[in-house]
Amino acid sequence: MSAVPFAALPEHPFEEALRHIDPSEPGAALAQRLFQAIVSVNLDDPDEPAFEALALDVARFQLEHNLPYKRFAKSRGITAASITDWREAPPVPTDVFKVTDLIACARDRVVATFRTSGTTGGQGGNQGRGQHHFRTLALYEAGILPTFSRYMLPDQEGKTRLPLLSLIPSPLDLPDSSLSHMVGYLMPRIGGPGSDYFMVGTDLQAERLRKVLEDFTARQQPVMLLGTAFSFVYLLDALENWSIKLPPGSRVMETGGLKGRVKEVPRVELYQRITARLGLPSSMIVAEYGMTELSSQLYDSVLRSRVLGNTQPRRLMPPPWLAVAVVNPATLKPVPQGEQGLVRFFDLANLFSVSAIVTSDRGRWADGGLELLGRAPDAEARGCSLTTEELLEFSKSTDRSHPARPDSGSRP
């Protein structure tokens, strides 16, 4: 695929987006306050009390206007009137996005819907795909650049823009992918000349990317590669027996889980392969964590730590408008620092859906950031009862209408 001209990219309304919300519409004033708080935040010294107050207002708004969530909370004895702290808002398991439309506005006011990558045989009305509906993309987009710049470009102030070479499909190819939307948002705004997409649907154009990388290397122009963990595995497999030493300052943004996909490679091993094949030091390989169900992203601290000269180990860092907690799965209350639990979010930018979300990702909070943990090592020690996963595998093995396909590259 040739480069997508920037002018052809959909220019999502940024500052203008909120103007499309009638000021009398529920949530309009709150959206405005949130937008201002996000775009004017000092990331080195955020105004915590202001975000706390906003979070409570957001929780109350959703408990009043997101009707499925309102019923869910009410069944647990929680209402907009009863809560005094946003932490009391009951978190919604991410799977609920697969079976229910969680919207805090009228259905016909939804301007965009992002969907998780599909699985055959999934349950629920969305064919097993999680759906996140947006009344406005302004809050989502307002948070992209500050966080991305802080963790992906901490050493780039005043320097020439890095070409963004994306292994993530463009938003034209995958309009319902939040990850593609994010890359599509970034590319025209911060991408240097030569920025381009190298994944078209599920077709990775490895050979074209190889030539581009060799060309940039010949000119000693550093680049940024963006892709899912899975796409990097495919890239390195496709370019077997090829390696390069990318120019100093080059970096990788890696996102997306590997669990449960066609070909599993531990993250540490993947990073070692990237280092060996692309000539990048480990500190230039930065993980991004995002989910279709969230509007905000977390980034690996590794590059920023190197630039600042501190010794913080790799940790995922959230922006101030995304609260992260590691919780006990039974109580959903935070566990002590350093202990393992499930990861719970409160994303203020999810204003018109639901902010309090609990995932089934295992993690622990330590050294000032989130550490995501892989699959539990003792998972095989359960009993002899059949699981849904096994039944789905059995169904697939006896159903010829759903051939296996590689992951499309959209978010976990």
Next chain:
Amino acid sequence: MNPQDDLPGEAGRQTLETALFRLRAAGEGLRSISTSHLINSLSRWTATWSLADSSLRRHAVEVLAPATGFSAPVLDAGLRALFSVWTESAMRALVQLELGEGWLEDGWESSRRPTSGGHSLKRHCVPLELMGILLAGNVPPPTLQGLLAGLLAKVPVFLKASSHAIEFPTILIESLHSHMPELRDVVTVQAWPGSDPRTDILLQHVDALLVFGSDETLRQVRARAPVRVRLLERGHRLSLAYVARECLTEAQLPSLSERLARDLALFDQQGCLSPHGVMVEAGGEVSAERFCEALALQTMPKLALEWPVGAVDLELAGEILQFRGRAAFTEQLWEGEGGAVVLTEAPQFVPSCLGRTLLVRQVQDVAEAVRYLEPVRHHLQAVALEAGDVRHAGLVQGFAAAGASRVCRVGMLQTPPAAWTGDGRPVLSELVRWVTIEE
């Protein structure tokens, strides 16, 4: 018995091969033990486990509770129920059923049948020389059931345990050796990870392999097993309950829900005999909603005081959270201290997330139940049936056709008789070679 956990490389291979040669060589001694003596001794051994104050069981519970996550009372109750069915008479009945009267009398002649030509034919059974058992998971019953099947057929047994669940097989074998020293050389246990090449060595040595595990495990073992090895496959399964409308009365509800809750709570729903769901017939005196509410908010919390819910790993906890979360938004959910009950209208059965989470589905009749169960037709283990005498036989036929290998009463799911053919297949008769002699 010499449990070797993860001995690496050549040392592990040598240890395994030595053990397998010794087992095969010791088979002659096992075959020379009279069946009556064997059954008598084994039943006295199982009785020591099922005594009210069994020190063996107490020790096992102390070791297994932290290792498995099951609460001590659940383990205690589960182990007692498990051993209590293996009485002398139950073992004799099993042997007679599968190997014939002659086996009980230590004769070769298993059975004699007249043929149509006026002649008679005899069947003899010759024990195989060595069997292996590939265990999976942390639920105790398959270990005991497999071990006793081998011994009753007089076949030396090699138990391969999961690296994560070696404790119960080890304790079991130690107690057997202590009780019956004459069996010291005919039963052993080792553990290694599933991907370890020692599994291939085991497959080269055994005559039969009883395999417990997921479809994927069975597929892998099938691909690796030599043609001559008899594979006795026991896949992951699930069980269910069915309550006929005549039993859905206020008078019967307390007993019914308590028995069901016990079936559910034993081994925290992780066994293949644990119920994932209940089908309740429409038209009973008690509505489906009332049934769910009583179970989730009264019976299960009360039982959780007696049989506390065990610890679950974070991965399973996450699955439970997501499953119940979906149910909260799309179905009716009752969640209490002892678990959760979901009243579902799903057209087709979906397995529970476990963690004492029961799916209740209202059906008009058994025909609808069978349609509902179609997705698990190949994975159905047992159905606990609560029905009046008049309709009982018809319903049993329905569930037999739907794929069940066992139909029992509610409350009896976790105590299958010794003669139960798990997965619908006998074990003992597969551990011998049959010789037909025509006269």
